[in-house]
Amino acid sequence: MRDNRKVSGENRRNKILQWLKEKNRPITGGELATMTNVSRQVIVQDISLLKAKNEPIIATSQGYMFMAPTNNKAYERVVACNHTREETRKELYLMVDHGVTVKNVFIEHPVYGDLEASIMVSNRSEVDHFIKQVEETKAVYLLELTNGIHLHTLEADSEEKLELAYQSLCKAGLAIDA
Template sequence: MTDKIKLTGDERRAQLLDWLKSSSPLTGNELAQRASVSRQVIVQDMTLLKARNEPILATSQGYVYMESDSRQGPALLERVIAVQHTPEQSEEELLLIVDHGVGVKDVIVEHPVYGQISAQIRVHTRKEVYEFISNIRSSKATFISELTQGVHLHTLTSPSEERLDEVCEALREIGFLVTD
């Protein structure tokens, strides 16, 4: 049996940041295994790091370190759209969007008691959509849009206005886009 050196909390959090900066997204379970701690310790560490203004997002694919420098390429345009569909149509919606070269940043619903509820999705490819849908199904979780009879918002990201226009038209054609 090999003895691992136990890191202090600050040392472990510094190591977590290094891992996220070099290869994110990483799940809580992956980070817990690497750090030889429980997943709950990782959740607490992430909360502390976020409280220190570290740009960490919890997504359906795992934790992501969001660098804000120019190495990420050109800035993406964003557009918030309103859509409505059944939970069974979620995969169809997301695939249609990414097939137009557009990313889905988040999902937002307006809850009558809690107000605005949002969750990071961050899908840009078919593979990421399939992983997201698989995570929902395997965890037996529900889509937050089920709280509002399928009505929800998405923040879309794209390098061009034309792609955003095209995807909105495609969503309108299949009846998902909510219009006035």
């Protein structure tokens, strides 16, 4: 039987943190709102308060995630890319098909300086979900603010996977050769 009582304040934030730590998938603000019987806006404020306490929570296109430190050796590489909006799916597929997680996208904006957005996609299904959300919300890709030029932070469990992903981007003409 579902308890319809509102979960309040610190207790709610502790529960949110616990749920995020337990799940191996993102949890949407709507799901958290339903679980705590509060509005999605209250959840957004709770997440902000948790982040202010240095909890490693990130907002992705699929929902909120707790980014626990891992014991596994992870390798990272930043790659520079240049392509059109329409080539975004192809670009992301090329990277995730090599076992790489695309952590973010960032640009250097002439007015605002560095702008970064979390992506956190590791497979084609997550890429498709990300693209669908951009299309449904009619959002602008950051690359559209810089004539296609942008960077991604990639993560993998080997440097070889990062190199293969980068080489595939180069071969497809989507990477800016360093």
